[in-house]
């Protein structure tokens with residue numbers, strides 16, 4: 392299996408090199424040259440497998456022998472053993488054919504653990520084999536940061552630098568990142584927003600000369616292909632649990648960087664009968680606007696009750712554009728240049744194809760609170776604000792009522808107690824036991840100006856030997 396850059400001008404790489412590369416040297420994102428395809432019988436044969444065994448079957452074609460079978464099995468078993476629910480990703484029914492898949496039973500209480508537990512272990516394994524040290528640089532609007540730190544903190548061969556927008560993540564999210572002890576772990580609170588942090592990460596991948604000793608950056612954001620690959624698995628898990636492949640399943644996905652829903656798009660491309668993919672956005676609705684009008688444009692970022700989705704430059708949309716434009720890297724590079732300058736108008740064909748693949752819905756803060764309150768009143772089920780957006784979009788979507796609709800529950804409500812309170816729900820969401828003393832732990836982070844040179848200087852000065 393080889394991986395191609397969406398901008399067509401970087402060399403094709405193997406899985407191992409893609410894992411370590413993050414962003415392609417031409418600024419593009421890596422995607423597999425061909426998508427593995429499972430027949431209906433092959434999907435049927437996946438029924439009843441444990442989560443790690445299912446993960447092994449789904450991702451083995453992408454890893455393509457970079458990790459020997461037995462080692463991959465051990466890695467996957469270790470990854471999902473740390474989840475606090477026997478089903479790993481349990482499904483909860485909230486109404487007729489209305490389900491949520493709880494993706495928040497990992498160590499940091501968000502869906503990011505599914506991929507970052509794996510990414511950390513794969514990195515550890517491969518860096519040890521190569522005898523190499525790397526520098527992890529990531530941007531977070533709240534959840535990727537703690538999941539990356541938790542997934543990678545035991546890796547001997549990495550220093551970790553996570554940029555978050557100062558004052559724009561929830562207190563629980565911040566404490567989850569900043570209370571993890573470790574000499575090689577650095578949290579940088581940037582006086583800007585998530586887009587600024589993400590732009591600094593991408594710029595740094597493009598010019599890594601600021602790092603001493605020829606060290607290289609590795610990405611933990613969903614620009615790293617391994618993140619997306621791991622997220623494909625839970626679409627299979629849900630569909631198989633609800634009667635697939637004999638029955639189609641629909642998904643509603645709270646969306647920001649377009650990584651999670653892109654994994655669903657890939658699952659469909661791999662043969663899973665996915666009848667519908669609903670893009671659920673908050674007020675930062677670039678993806679809803681592009682599907683509505685075809686105009687992919689940059690708008691100012693606004694803070695919302697769902698801070699993890701406060702993103703206006705949606706990285707993985709580029710991976711979809713690559714497919715929508717016939718996998719023509721030069722065209723995608725041109726589109727991304729135009730987007731960087733302000734806006735892109737999708738062609739009539741690309742827009743029609745995008746609309747055939749996805750529907751979309753925008754939910755503002757009032758709609759988020761109404762969904763949290765309504766679901767609590769109807770079912771005594773507590774939603775976090777991101778999942779609430781997904782569920783509100785699932786209810787609003789025009790759909791076949793005979794097809795199960797699964798909303799991805801991307802975070803635990805205890806990460807966002809303020810939003811739950813604002814929704815008028817009196818039940819205080821409790822943190823699980825392993826985080827019960829989170830507010831007593833000592834925090835460590837550095838506030839930096841919204842300035843690339845300041846961030847890069849801090850990184851270079853604080854690398855371990």
Ligand SMILES: Cc1ncc(COP(=O)(O)O)c(C=O)c1O
Nearest residue numbers: 534646647648649650651699801
């Ligand atoms: C809780 C939560 N829900 C939804 C999302 C959106 O996921 P994606 O960026 O993959 O679209 C994020 C972060 O990205 C998140 O942290």
Ligand SMILES: N[C@@H](CCOP(=O)(O)O)C(=O)O
Nearest residue numbers: 531532533534535612613699
């Ligand atoms: N919502 C994310 C933002 C980063 O997205 P990623 O999936 O590309 O890592 C977060 O919580 O940090």
